Amino acid sequence: MSLTDILSMSQTSLELGLVASLTVLALFLSYSMLNVCDLSTDGCYTFGAVVGATVALAGCPWLSIPAAMGAGMLSGLVTAVLQTRMGVQSLLAGIVVNTGLYSVNMAISGNKAQLNLNKIPTVFTMVKDLTKDTPLAPYSKLVVLSLAALLVILFLSWFLKTRLGLAIHATGSNADMVRSSSINPAFTTTVGLCVSNSFTALSGCLMAQQQKSFDINIGSGMLTVALASLLIGGIFTARRSVPVRALGCVLGAFIFRMVYAIALRMNMPAFMLKAVSSAIVVLAISGPYLVAQGKLLRRRLQARRERGRAHA
Secondary structure (H helix, E strand, C coil): CCHHHHHHHHHHHHHHHHHHHHHHHHHHHHHHHCCCCCCCHHHHHHHHHHHHHHHHHCCCHHHHHHHHHHHHHHHHHHHHHHHHCCCCCHHHHHHHHHHHHHHHHHHHCCCCCEEECCCCCCHHHHHHHHCCCCCCHHHHHHHHHHHHHHHHHHHHHHHCCCHHHHHHHHHHHCHHHHHHCCCCHHHHHHHHHHHHHHHHHHHHHHHHHHCCEEECCCCCCHHHHHHHHHHHHHHHHCCCCHHHHHHHHHHHHHHHHHHHHHHHHCCCCHHHHHHHHHHHHHHHHHHHHHHHHHHHHHHHHHHHHHHHHHHC
16 A cells, blocks of 8 residues: 555545544533433434535535534434433434434435435535635645534533533433432433534534535444444543543544545455444443453462462
C-alpha cells in the first residue's frame, strides 16, 4: 500500500468518522449521561437523512440541516412520551419508534427506496464553491464535517454545565434523588432524548448529502457503529471532563472507521463487515474487564510463586 493510498484511506475514514461522531455524541448524551439505551437510533438516522434529502431536493440545502434536526427532536419526543407518559420500557419504546419510522421515512420519500442528489446543490457543494481556488478546496467536506462536530462538542460542553444539563446527568445517575429534589425526571428525560436525537438526525442528513444519495437502509446498523465508537473513545477518555470525553467520541468514530477501511483493504467480503462491527463492540466492552482479569491472574501467579519460594 503506497503512501498516497494510506493518506486517501485516512481522509475517507476521517470524513466518515466525523459524520458518525455526531451519532456517537448523541449516544454520549442519551446513553452515558441520561442512562437511556435508545434503540430508535437507526430509524432516527434515516429520518434525518430523508428529511434532509427531501428539503435539499426542494432547493433549500441550508434549510435541510435545521429541518433534519427538528425531525430528530420529534422522534426523540415520541420516544420520551412512550417511556415517561405511557409506561413503555425504554428498550421497547426505542424498538417501537424505530419500526414505525420505517413507514414514515418511506412516506416522506414518496414510497421510493432511493433518492438521487447528484444534480442538486447540497451543503457540501455550496461549501466547495465557497472554497474554490483556495487551499481548502480539496478538503471542503472535512471543513463542513469538522465544523459540525466542533459545534456539537461545544454545545454539549456548555449544555451539560447548565442547571438543566446537570439535572439530565443527575437523572441518569439517580432518578429517585432527582425526583426528591423537586425536579421532574420525565421532563429531563424528554429534553435529553430530543437533543440527542437531533444530533442523530443531523448525522443522517449530512451522510445523505455527502454521498449524494438517500437509501432507505442508510441507517442500518448505525446503533452498533455508534455504540462501538462510544466504547472505544471511552477507553482513552474515561473519567475525564465532558469536552475531553466528547472529543473521545470523535476519536472512537475515527478508529472504528479506520478498522473498517483496513478490513476492506484486506478484500474482506461485504457481508462480513457486520461481524467486524459486532467483534469491535465485544472487544470494546470486554476489553477493560479482560485487562483487569489479566492483572489479577498475574498477581495470583506471582503470589503463588512467592509462596513456593518461601516453602522451599
